[in-house]
Amino acid sequence: MKKNRNTIIERAVVSDFAAEGKCIVKHEGEVIFIPGMNVAPGDEVKLMVSKKKKRYSEGRILATLRYSEDRIEPFCSHFGVCGGCKWQHIPYETQLMQKWQQVNDQLVRIGKLPVGEIAPVLGSGKTQFYRNKLEFTFSNSRWMTAAEIESGEEINKNVLGFHVPGRFDKVLPVEKCYLQGDPSNAIRDFFNDYAHRHGLSFYDHVLHEGFMRNIMIRTSSIGETMVVVQFAQKNEDVIHQILGSFLSAFPDTTSLNYFINTKKNDTYFDLEPVCFAGTPYITEEMEGLRFRIGVKSFYQTNSDQAYELYKITREMAAIGPQDVVYDLYTGTGTIANFVARQAGKVVGVEYIDAAIEDARVNSVLNGIENTVFFAGDMTKVLTDEFIEQNGRPDIIITDPPRAGMTKEVVDTILRAAPSRIVYVSCNPATQARDLAWLDEKYYITGVRPVDMFPHTHHVENVVSLELK
Numbered sequence: 254m255k256k257n258r259n260t261i262i263e264r265a266v267v268s269d270f271a272a273e274g275k276c277i278v279k280h281e282g283e284v285i286f287i288p289g290m291n292v293a294p295g296d297e298v299k300l301m302v303s304k305k306k307k308r309y310s311e312g313r314i315l316a317t318l319r320y321s322e323d324r325i326e327p328f329c330s331h332f333g334v335c336g337g338c339k340w341q342h343i344p345y346e347t348q349l350m351q352k353w354q355q356v357n358d359q360l361v362r363i364g365k366l367p368v369g370e371i372a373p374v375l376g377s378g379k380t381q382f383y384r385n386k387l388e389f390t391f392s393n394s395r396w397m398t399a400a401e402i403e404s405g406e407e408i409n410k411n412v413l414g415f416h417v418p419g420r421f422d423k424v425l426p427v428e429k430c431y432l433q434g435d436p437s438n439a440i441r442d443f444f445n446d447y448a449h450r451h452g453l454s455f456y457d458h459v460l461h462e463g464f465m466r467n468i469m470i471r472t473s474s475i476g477e478t479m480v481v482v483q484f485a486q487k488n489e490d491v492i493h494q495i496l497g498s499f500l501s502a503f504p505d506t507t508s509l510n511y512f513i514n515t516k517k518n519d520t521y522f523d524l525e526p527v528c529f530a531g532t533p534y535i536t537e538e539m540e541g542l543r544f545r546i547g548v549k550s551f552y553q554t555n556s557d558q559a560y561e562l563y564k565i566t567r568e569m570a571a572i573g574p575q576d577v578v579y580d581l582y583t584g585t586g587t588i589a590n591f592v593a594r595q596a597g598k599v600v601g602v603e604y605i606d607a608a609i610e611d612a613r614v615n616s617v618l619n620g621i622e623n624t625v626f627f628a629g630d631m632t633k634v635l636t637d638e639f640i641e642q643n644g645r646p647d648i649i650i651t652d653p654p655r656a657g658m659t660k661e662v663v664d665t666i667l668r669a670a671p672s673r674i675v676y677v678s679c680n681p682a683t684q685a686r687d688l689a690w691l692d693e694k695y696y697i698t699g700v701r702p703v704d705m706f707p708h709t710h711h712v713e714n715v716v717s718l719e720l721k
């Protein structure tokens with residue numbers, strides 16, 4: 254049995270932010286990590302230390318005794334319960350400094366990489382209503398506040414909103430969400446009201462029963478809207494009534510779709526969407542290029558800031574007209590198509606077949622003829638033979654998922670030895686590991702973090718490398 258389990262510390266000051274959205278309390282020589290929900294450096298807290306490890310402990314706040322003077326007033330009524338915008342109480346400038354610190358910690362302090370200067374984080378022009386995609390969940394298990402529980406009042410538990418962090422079964426009713434612009438809030442309210450008024454059953458996430466499961470709303474910067482509703486039963490009459498009423502209320506909807514999902518999980522990648530009205534896609538535009546976004550397609554969720562990210566990537570790549578460019582982890586080929594006009598040829602590789610189909614459609618749609626796309630696991634696709642067949646890359650752009658690249662992929666890149674690499678990452682920790690592998694042959698020539706998600710701890714980081 255470990256010593257000192259569940260120790261209570263009556264008063265301590267939160268000293269700093271830590272990685273992964275946590276905060277740190279330093280108390281009598283002990284470093285304690287706490288979840289970063291409604292907490293700020295400078296807060297005085299009472300906490301419980303629940304886990305003691307060799308070099309640090311983990312705990313949680315029992316009460317906030319005094320708020321830090323550096324806090325600002327959160328703008329959303331759901332702050333503190335909803336996990337969406339956890340840093341609303343932190344001034345945006347401080348958020349950006351903290352994101353810069355995360356990159357510096359991973360690359361320099363922990364990674365000890367020979368990084369020159371890390372540029373300041375490029376802030377997002379919009380810090381509210383910046384997302385183009387949101388999902389809301391139906392549940393028959395509404396999150397109740399302490400006051401609601403104590404009141405003893407009979408409260409309708411059917412709800413449409415966001416999962417409460419760490420609680421797969423509890424859903425927070427959302428009154429107004431500041432993440433996605435119009436008509437997102439109105440669309441959510443329509444489905445919520447309709448389901449209540451017509452006595453439709455809200456999904457039970459424990460028993461896996463009920464009819465209404467979730468809705469996904471996508472908006473594009475040229476004013477198009479996609480709505481995708483998940484139903485748990487194939488009750489087509491009712492489905493047609495709901496979607497017909499929705500269309501009367503929102504006749505401008507570009508793309509209205511639904512899934513019948515009778516599985517226990519919410520993922521729809523293994524399901525076929527049904528297009529009820531409009532086109533089965535919406536269109537996004539960037540620098541005169543048009544991108545078709547299907548129901549299952551990936552598209553960067555902050556469109557304006559994605560444009561900034563891509564411009565930085567393109568600038569760092571410094572592509573010449575004859576260059577062969579590889580865009581690894583290309584998703585729907587957005588970067589590949591974005592840089593194609595500057596390049597001789599662009600080769601995109603991505604795991605998901607449907608995304609690669611979208612990437613090809615997007616090239617055709619824009620009259621781009623110098624791109625080729627391949628679907629498959631990077632470690633298996635990107636081999637020496639593949640490179641021989643498709644041409645040695647002059648430049649590699651890589652944008653892997655949070656796990657980063659595998660050692661095999663990095664080794665293949667090292668053998669291919671492009672003159673330049675631009676590494677876009679949503680996880681500076683795995684990026685630092687991969688950069689250390691690349692250090693064998695590459696200098697780091699630039700580091701430019703970008704904020705894609707204001708009021709969250711997430712940071713995107715772009716690093717350029719030159720062959721030694």
Ligand SMILES: C[S@@+](CC[C@H](N)C(=O)[O-])C[C@H]1O[C@@H](n2cnc3c(N)ncnc32)[C@H](O)[C@@H]1O
Pocket residue numbers: 551552553582583584585586587588602603604605608629630631632652653654679
């Ligand atoms: C961060 S996203 C890149 C998005 C894209 N560059 C863009 O800006 O739209 C990472 C992509 O890597 C893909 N992916 C994840 N694991 C993969 C693997 N093992 N092999 C190939 N692609 C993979 C994901 O499907 C996802 O599209």
